[in-house]
Amino acid sequence: MDTVWKEYKLRKSVFWMSVFIFFVWMWFCSSFVEMLFLGFIIGVAIVGAAAVFYARWKCPRCHKPFVLKGAYGNVLTTKCLHCGLPSYASSAEISNLAYNLKA
Ligand SMILES: [Zn+2]
Numbered sequence: 001m002d003t004v005w006k007e008y009k010l011r012k013s014v015f016w017m018s019v020f021i022f023f024v025w026m027w028f029c030s031s032f033v034e035m036l037f038l039g040f041i042i043g044v045a046i047v048g049a050a051a052v053f054y055a056r057w058k059c060p061r062c063h064k065p066f067v068l069k070g071a072y073g074n075v076l077t078t079k080c081l082h083c084g085l086p087s088y089a090s091s092a093e094i095s096n097l098a099y100n101l102k103a
Pocket residue numbers: 059060061062063064080081082083084085
C-alpha cells in the first residue's frame with residue numbers, strides 16, 4: 001500500500017472507532033441517568049472531532065477533501081467526491097492527471 005493511503009486508513013479507522021466507542025460510551029452512561037445528557041454531549045463531541053479529522057484528509061490527486069464536498073459529506077464513499085479517484089489507488093493512478101473535476 002502506498003504511504004499516502006496509510007494516513008487515509010488511519011483517519012478512517014479513528015472515525016469508525018469513535019463511532020463504535022460512542023455506542024459503548026452511551027451504553028455505559030445509560031446506567032447513570034444523571035450522566036446521560038452530559039455523556040451524550042461528550043460522545044457527540046468525540047465523534048464530531050473524529051469526523052473533522054477524517055474529513056480534512058485531502059485527495060492525493062486533486063488535493064481536495066476526499067470525503068467532503070461543500071456541505072455534503074459521505075463517510076462511506078470509496079472514491080474521491082471531487083475527481084473520482086478510488087481509495088487505495090496505485091501511484092500511477094494518482095499521478096495520472098487525465099481526470100475531470102466533477103461540477
Ligand atoms: Zn480527488
